[in-house]
Amino acid sequence: MNPIKISTAQFENKSGDKAYNLSVIDKLAGQAAAEGSQVITFHECSITGYTFARKLSEAELLAISERIPEGDSVQELIAIAKKHNIVILAGLFEKDESDRIYKGYVCVNGDGLIAKYRKLHPFINPNILPGNEYCVFDLFGWKCGILICYDNNIIENVRATKLLGADIVFMPHVTMCTPSTRPGAGFVDPKLWENRHKDPTSLRLEFDGMKGRDWLMKWLPARAYDNAIYAIFSNPIGMDDDQLKNGCSMIIDPFGDILAECRSFEDSFVTATLYPQKLTDAGGSRYIKARRPELYKDIIGQSHQAEQKVAWLKS
Numbered sequence: 001m002n003p004i005k006i007s008t009a010q011f012e013n014k015s016g017d018k019a020y021n022l023s024v025i026d027k028l029a030g031q032a033a034a035e036g037s038q039v040i041t042f043h044e045c046s047i048t049g050y051t052f053a054r055k056l057s058e059a060e061l062l063a064i065s066e067r068i069p070e071g072d073s074v075q076e077l078i079a080i081a082k083k084h085n086i087v088i089l090a091g092l093f094e095k096d097e098s099d100r101i102y103k104g105y106v107c108v109n110g111d112g113l114i115a116k117y118r119k120l121h122p123f124i125n126p127n128i129l130p131g132n133e134y135c136v137f138d139l140f141g142w143k144c145g146i147l148i149c150y151d152n153n154i155i156e157n158v159r160a161t162k163l164l165g166a167d168i169v170f171m172p173h174v175t176m177c178t179p180s181t182r183p184g185a186g187f188v189d190p191k192l193w194e195n196r197h198k199d200p201t202s203l204r205l206e207f208d209g210m211k212g213r214d215w216l217m218k219w220l221p222a223r224a225y226d227n228a229i230y231a232i233f234s235n236p237i238g239m240d241d242d243q244l245k246n247g248c249s250m251i252i253d254p255f256g257d258i259l260a261e262c263r264s265f266e267d268s269f270v271t272a273t274l275y276p277q278k279l280t281d282a283g284g285s286r287y288i289k290a291r292r293p294e295l296y297k298d299i300i301g302q303s304h305q306a307e308q309k310v311a312w313l314k315s
Contacts, residue, residue, distance in 0.1 A: 012238030082110025184210025
């Protein structure tokens, strides 16, 4: 494998405004391509917006959902990728031929769809069904996977994606700055966002503390370290419906070190070059080889009824 140059982006999306969101994707993809990036990735539901979907009826959710790849938004994404000669990953609500709704995420280039993934653990709206397949695909000779937001909190998903061959895992999110039972968690006051230019310090303290980045650092580097992968994390910045999000889009290497991180309050991206040598130099590659599945295959595979609860989402 040759080194690969990847960008991860963050921007303030507009709920339900696909044309606007695609225009920002177009702008940032063009800028990344001009700087030599081969790939750019955007957050969960970056095309449609995300948090507002908790308020939608099934009919309203169907109205903003699209078929993949024939829907207008994915076709526009392909056109943007072709225009800038860059691979783009972005998310939207998907409906299939039977009007079943999924949380979709796609990887495209100028020739069309490369990969499609459906979130395994959706929760924002009860009408969204879970996907049931992992996704591993090839980009420039690298094996890549996709896991959306909550999927990454179930550690088996990351390990399974690695064992299927992925050395890069794209992790699009809409996360942080929501209440939970975790000490220090909570919403960030939107007034701080409105006043960000006059008082950036107060906003940054909230974004970087236990409501945001400090929590992320408890687990995200471990996913990369334990599995000897490059983790490409993307997350929106600014208001997503009535919730404020803190960005922190970043690229983490197989040692668990941050290679690049968005620190701006503006729509932006960062870029890093990924080197294959790190995949085997990192300790995780040795730990994977040292596994003894005969000890725990029956434990991990025993019957279990999935139960998913999200602290801030009140049913």
